[in-house]
Amino acid sequence: MGGKTEASNRHPRGEPVSHGRSETVVSVDGLTKSYGTGSDTVTAVDQLSFEIEAGTVVGLLGPNGAGKTTTIKMLLGLIQPSDGVARLCGTDVEKSSEMVYRSVAAMLEGARNIYWRLTVRENVRFFARLGDEPADPNRVGRIISQVGLESKADTPVNELSRGMKQKASLACTLVRETPVVFLDEPTLGLDVESSLELRRELRQLVTRDGRTVLLSSHDMQVIEAVCDRVIILNDGEILANDTVENLLDVFHTQTFRITVRGRLSPDVRTELTERFGATRWAEHGDQHRFETTSVRGNEFYALMDVLRESSTTFVSVDTVEPDLEDIFLRIIDDGEV
Numbered sequence: 185m186g187g188k189t190e191a192s193n194r195h196p197r198g199e200p201v202s203h204g205r206s207e208t209v210v211s212v213d214g215l216t217k218s219y220g221t222g223s224d225t226v227t228a229v230d231q232l233s234f235e236i237e238a239g240t241v242v243g244l245l246g247p248n249g250a251g252k253t254t255t256i257k258m259l260l261g262l263i264q265p266s267d268g269v270a271r272l273c274g275t276d277v278e279k280s281s282e283m284v285y286r287s288v289a290a291m292l293e294g295a296r297n298i299y300w301r302l303t304v305r306e307n308v309r310f311f312a313r314l315g316d317e318p319a320d321p322n323r324v325g326r327i328i329s330q331v332g333l334e335s336k337a338d339t340p341v342n343e344l345s346r347g348m349k350q351k352a353s354l355a356c357t358l359v360r361e362t363p364v365v366f367l368d369e370p371t372l373g374l375d376v377e378s379s380l381e382l383r384r385e386l387r388q389l390v391t392r393d394g395r396t397v398l399l400s401s402h403d404m405q406v407i408e409a410v411c412d413r414v415i416i417l418n419d420g421e422i423l424a425n426d427t428v429e430n431l432l433d434v435f436h437t438q439t440f441r442i443t444v445r446g447r448l449s450p451d452v453r454t455e456l457t458e459r460f461g462a463t464r465w466a467e468h469g470d471q472h473r474f475e476t477t478s479v480r481g482n483e484f485y486a487l488m489d490v491l492r493e494s495s496t497t498f499v500s501v502d503t504v505e506p507d508l509e510d511i512f513l514r515i516i517d518d519g520e521v
């Protein structure tokens with residue numbers, strides 16, 4: 185693949201973007217953070233530059249240690265950059281903690297942002313009061329039911345399951361009605377139904393309320409379902425910054441999944457791997473399955489000839505559409521888009 189892809193204005197969900205004029209709410213320029221000194225220096229974030237427009241959901245992705253949390257903490261003004269600048273709504277976060285506080289609500293991993301001795305309702309009410317307006321009891325109740333915690337509203341947080349704590353933390357984040365919301369692993373520990381509900385709620389935050397969401401998650405299904413754009417980090421650098429739709433287009437390759445039955449000798453397997461890039465091998469009983477993306481035109485017939493000459497019986501060939509998870513792994517493996 186040649187060159188890094190550019191962010192586009194297309195909306196992957198096919199919905200009109202709710203805001204008229206695009207306004208940059210998060211902007212990061214040359215942001216760098218190094219920990220330690222001398223030979224022990226770790227550059228967690230290295231010269232990051234990106235922008236996030238109002239009314240979008242952006243996914244911050246990367247393997248463990250990629251620099252996601254460090255980036256979010258710098259955006260929140262919780263740690264000082266070694267170099268570069270992070271701006272929220274046009275203001276350097278280091279210059280105004282009050283502006284950061286008014287602009288962003290953040291849900292950090294493990295529900296660490298809420299008070300575990302207070303009940304869910306007490307927590308949500310407390311966070312609602314942190315805004316300029318007095319807490320509207322209807323809004324408090326509505327948010328609690330939106331996250332599915334009505335029956336636990338008067339239970340102390342420390343008596344809730346991990347998934348429920350996560351939901352309580354989310355309710356406290358959403359109730360503040362800030363223009364920007366940062367969510368770190370919001371679906372961790374949620375059951376399937378709650379995760380689906382949360383995806384709907386996140387899309388509504390943007391389409392209904394015009395809020396801007398920066399979301400860090402390892403759950404590619406959630407990212408693919410809710411994000412307009414993704415920023416993929418590895419070793420503190422940006423490998424891709426593009427719409428989910430464009431990444432799916434760029435990586436749209438013809439992948440064949442081939443299934444054969446019978447004994448597949450190590451020699452044939454090696455030939456399939458070396459000549460035709462066979463990968464993702466799987467065995468089910470006497471069936472062998474592999475995928476290949478590198479065969480073109482006549483090569484496909486050559487591959488079929490190899491199978492015919494082996495002592496296997498051809499079962500099926502299917503074409504496979506890559507999903508965001510496949511694309512993420514390819515970007516991380518190849519080092520760039």
Ligand SMILES: Nc1ncnc2c1ncn2[C@@H]1O[C@H](COP(=O)(O)OP(=O)(O)OP(=O)(O)O)[C@@H](O)[C@H]1O
Nearest residue numbers: 219220226228246247248249250251252253254255
């Ligand atoms: N306080 C610290 N002191 C020293 N090194 C740190 C510190 N915090 C983070 N790092 C290092 O910086 C790098 C990036 O860490 P960071 O927590 O930002 O990654 P991450 O993408 O959020 O990872 P994860 O998905 O595991 O949460 C890692 O190599 C980590 O070990």
